[in-house]
Amino acid sequence: MQRFFLFLLALAALLFGVDFILARTFDAMYTRTLLGQSGGEINQYLALKPTPEALVIGNSRARYQIDPDSFAVPMYNLCHAGMGQSFQTGLLQVLELEHKLPKAVLLHVDLGEYVAEESLADMGTLRYYYNKLPFVTEEINNISRYERGKYFFRFYRYNGRVISQLKNYLQSRRNLPVTNGYQPLEPFATDTVNALLAVDGGRDAKPPRFQYAHLRHLLKFIDICKKNNVKLLCFTSPYYQAHNYGPVVVAPLDSLLRAQGIPYLNTNAQPLPLLWSHRLFWHDNDHLNRLGAPYLSQQVARWSKPYLTAIEPSRID
Amino acid sequence: MLFNSIQFLVFFLVVTISYFLLPHRFRWFLLLVASCVFYAAFIPIYLLILFGTIIIDYIAGIQIEHATGQKRKYFLILSLVANIGVLAVFKYYNFFTDNVNLLLQQFHITAHGLSYLSIALPIGLSFHTFQAMSYTIEVYRGNVPAERNFGIYALYVMFYPQLVAGPIERPQAILHQFYEEKRFDFERVIVGLERMLWGLFKKAVVSDLLSMYVNSIYNNTHANTGLTLLIATYAFAFQIYCDFSGYSDIALGAAQVMGFKLMENFSLPYFSKSITEFWRRWHISLSSWLRDYLYISLGGNRKGTLKTYRNLMITMLLGGLWHGASWNFVIWGFLNGAYLSIEKMLGINVKSSSNYSWPVKLFRVLVTFHLICLTWVFFRATSFSQAFYVITHIFNPVGFWNLRIQDASIFASMTMGVGLLLVFEYLYLRRHQIADITPVRGWKYPLAFSVVLIMLMVGFGVSGGDQFIYFQF
Numbered sequence: 001m002q003r004f005f006l007f008l009l010a011l012a013a014l015l016f017g018v019d020f021i022l023a024r025t026f027d028a029m030y031t032r033t034l035l036g037q038s039g040g041e042i043n044q045y046l047a048l049k050p051t052p053e054a055l056v057i058g059n060s061r062a063r064y065q066i067d068p069d070s071f072a073v074p075m076y077n078l079c080h081a082g083m084g085q086s087f088q089t090g091l092l093q094v095l096e097l098e099h100k101l102p103k104a105v106l107l108h109v110d111l112g113e114y115v116a117e118e119s120l121a122d123m124g125t126l127r128y129y130y131n132k133l134p135f136v137t138e139e140i141n142n143i144s145r146y147e148r149g150k151y152f153f154r155f156y157r158y159n160g161r162v163i164s165q166l167k168n169y170l171q172s173r174r175n176l177p178v179t180n181g182y183q184p185l186e187p188f189a190t191d192t193v194n195a196l197l198a199v200d201g202g203r204d205a206k207p208p209r210f211q212y213a214h215l216r217h218l219l220k221f222i223d224i225c226k227k228n229n230v231k232l233l234c235f236t237s238p239y240y241q242a243h244n245y246g247p248v249v250v251a252p253l254d255s256l257l258r259a260q261g262i263p264y265l266n267t268n269a270q271p272l273p274l275l276w277s278h279r280l281f282w283h284d285n286d287h288l289n290r291l292g293a294p295y296l297s298q299q300v301a302r303w304s305k306p307y308l309t310a311i312e313p314s315r316i317d
Numbered sequence: 318m319l320f321n322s323i324q325f326l327v328f329f330l331v332v333t334i335s336y337f338l339l340p341h342r343f344r345w346f347l348l349l350v351a352s353c354v355f356y357a358a359f360i361p362i363y364l365l366i367l368f369g370t371i372i373i374d375y376i377a378g379i380q381i382e383h384a385t386g387q388k389r390k391y392f393l394i395l396s397l398v399a400n401i402g403v404l405a406v407f408k409y410y411n412f413f414t415d416n417v418n419l420l421l422q423q424f425h426i427t428a429h430g431l432s433y434l435s436i437a438l439p440i441g442l443s444f445h446t447f448q449a450m451s452y453t454i455e456v457y458r459g460n461v462p463a464e465r466n467f468g469i470y471a472l473y474v475m476f477y478p479q480l481v482a483g484p485i486e487r488p489q490a491i492l493h494q495f496y497e498e499k500r501f502d503f504e505r506v507i508v509g510l511e512r513m514l515w516g517l518f519k520k521a522v523v524s525d526l527l528s529m530y531v532n533s534i535y536n537n538t539h540a541n542t543g544l545t546l547l548i549a550t551y552a553f554a555f556q557i558y559c560d561f562s563g564y565s566d567i568a569l570g571a572a573q574v575m576g577f578k579l580m581e582n583f584s585l586p587y588f589s590k591s592i593t594e595f596w597r598r599w600h601i602s603l604s605s606w607l608r609d610y611l612y613i614s615l616g617g618n619r620k621g622t623l624k625t626y627r628n629l630m631i632t633m634l635l636g637g638l639w640h641g642a643s644w645n646f647v648i649w650g651f652l653n654g655a656y657l658s659i660e661k662m663l664g665i666n667v668k669s670s671s672n673y674s675w676p677v678k679l680f681r682v683l684v685t686f687h688l689i690c691l692t693w694v695f696f697r698a699t700s701f702s703q704a705f706y707v708i709t710h711i712f713n714p715v716g717f718w719n720l721r722i723q724d725a726s727i728f729a730s731m732t733m734g735v736g737l738l739l740v741f742e743y744l745y746l747r748r749h750q751i752a753d754i755t756p757v758r759g760w761k762y763p764l765a766f767s768v769v770l771i772m773l774m775v776g777f778g779v780s781g782g783d784q785f786i787y788f789q790f
Contacts, residue, residue, distance in 0.1 A: 001501055001503075003503045004501070004503050004506060004507075007503075007507065007760065007763075007764075010760070010764060011764055011767055011768070014764055014768050015768055015771060015772075018768055018772055019772070019775070022772065022776075146322075146323040146324075149323050150323075150780065153775045155772065155775050155776060156775050158776060159775060159776060159777070159778065159780060160726075160730075160777070160779070160780070161726065162730070162776045162777060163726050163729045163730055163733070164725075164726035167726070
């Protein structure tokens with residue numbers, strides 16, 4: 001029995017050592033990575049000098065549709081496809097931790113998120129900050145009761161992304177072109193078919209219900225902005241064909257943002273006729289392609305101009 | 318309670334430590350309670366069904382031993398009817414109803430037909446039913462005495478490492494082990510733990526990564542063409558192997574830690590040079606069960622050539638149905654039966670294959686692997702039409718080279734996983750046991766083996782991965 005415990009002790013010591021070395025190595029690579037959705041793009045923003053005046057934060061419906069060059073102030077698109085509000089709040093905390101908060105944030109509010117199941121797994125994208133940011137740590141621990149045990153290994157922060165981390169690190173060592181974060185969707189002939197499928201699919205048959213619990217991340221986001229004196233503007237991108245959850249979500253969301261004194265633009269309520277009359281502008285029901293995105297960008301830019309001007313008048317054209 | 322969960326890790330530690338701390342006379346009781354807890358973690362109410370059949374088989378065993386003449390047969394039939402009856406109700410009733418209703422509709426007899434049972438299939442029902450049946454058959458054949466201790470008999474059916482997905486044990490191999498006093502043996506415990514780690518690696522790293530890719534393709538078959546479907550089918554072949562053999566490794570390892578020796582269930586099946594050899598290396602406990610209790614009972618190969626083929630077909634068709642109540646599994650069984658019959662017809666001898674040169678061996682391994690992959694299409698597909706689509710499009714040259722990778726990172730990780738698996742299995746495990754390649758006396762090999770596997774799981778393991786495929790059977 002004594003031999004067994006000695007063996008376990010030796011195994012634990014070895015595991016601790018190997019885990020430490022691997023975690024340190026990957027941490028070093030991570031901080032030098034400027035590519036990829038699992039941290040590289042955040043690092044690219046953190047490396048920007050000077051820090052842009054404003055940021056667009058949101059999911060794919062802002063990443064592929066909002067061109068920061070359309071705006072009145074130097075702006076950067078730090079949107080992550082597929083990520084919900086919990087991730088956006090965690091991201092804002094990362095920027096706070098790294099002292100890289102901009103003067104204004106343009107937050108894309110996705111209506112669908114407030115009628116769907118809450119996805120805590122999104123926070124896993126910020127795993128590098130586990131045990132560095134209390135909010136991220138707490139949210140990850142909420143995913144399941146076993147998460148703490150998994151993160152006993154520091155290297156676990158790279159679970160499932162070891163190869164992509166290596167690849168992104170190696171690619172980041174080349175001279176990367178400086179971008180504004182906007183990633184337009186190229187139009188393809190098949191996109192129209194996607195749009196058609198979405199239109200004819202009879203989606204969202206069940207009457208949706210507003211999930212008030214999901215608001216906690218948005219409220220936290222608002223708090224961080226207020227605490228750091230960051231001007232917050234919210235907007236919602238258009239759909240080719242409206243979802244039935246639109247009216248269910250917009251009313252409570254609009255009143256909450258109004259109560260908090262946050263300007264909100266729901267582009268579905270103020271549609272651009274051009275976008276609705278041409279299917280070719282759409283990648284699918286929820287995303288505009290490279291041809292349609294500039295119209296939306298300009299619409300949001302026009303709407304946000306007075307608010308952004310009030311913050312930094314010297315930089316307005 | 319899944320083997321690849323932290324919940325099981327805690328359960329295993331508590332049970333194993335308690336096992337070695339308790340005096341020998343209480344250990345069987347601890348294992349029985351632990352097995353009940355393990356099974357109840359899935360659906361507690363099904364413990365009652367399990368105990369129902371255990372009581373019937375326990376009494377039947379004793380009665381078979383006591384009785385003489387025809388009475389022995391009656392008690393055996395009673396036990397078999399009870400076991401097969403439970404299987405029929407829970408596993409096959411809805412399949413039967415489905416087909417009857419289809420026929421009724423086809424002949425315009427009624428539009429509604431029989432009603433379905435809305436009940437969940439008890440986890441591992443086919444496994445413990447077959448294990449229970451082997452007990453009464455062996456008692457009937459006089460190969461083992463009936464077990465008098467009800468608790469020990471219940472433990473024989475419910476022993477938690479092999480309760481939900483085998484290996485399907487024989488009473489003569491395991492019952493006596495519950496009476497033997499097991500001491501803590503350092504080398505045995507280390508080898509058992511290594512085996513568990515190896516099984517976990519197969520499941521959490523290889524199988525679950527492959528499953529992500531396979532699901533993304535098979536859940537959307539009509540959007541994919543030749544090469545993509547072919548690679549997804551190869552991937553499924555390794556997924557199901559790693560899933561099931563990984564489970565078996567964990568089961569054997571967990572039992573070995575406590576001093577129990579369970580039956581080997583896999584022996585590098587994809588290195589087989591014929592289908593006959595494949596079935597001696599794949600799910601050995603089931604194939605030997607079917608051979609001993611079904612194929613030989615039907616007459617085996619002793620009643621002429623035609624009857625041998627008939628017996629092979631019946632055995633494999635029932636083997637297919639054992640897996641699941643669906644026509645896809647019947648076709649899977651039919652194909653395997655046909656392969657075995659054709660091999661018998663061609664006189665392909667398993668034993669003589671060791672005389673071939675390595676290029677011939679390699680060719681035969683590849684042919685066997687592809688024949689098996691063809692059967693896996695029916696195993697994985699959710700319907701016959703889907704299987705038909707996959708097979709016809711694999712052989713369709715139009716758009717064949719359009720490879721869809723989905724996520725390059727997952728694809729790279731799964732390729733690495735399969736590569737590591739093949740290297741480990743071929744270079745090391747082919748001729749040896751884990752104990753031979755990592756001799757415990759030196760410590761450094763088992764330590765290195767364990768650290769590498771644990772760190773691979775930390776880096777590549779799928780957190781909260783899929784349930785084991787064979788649990789549904």
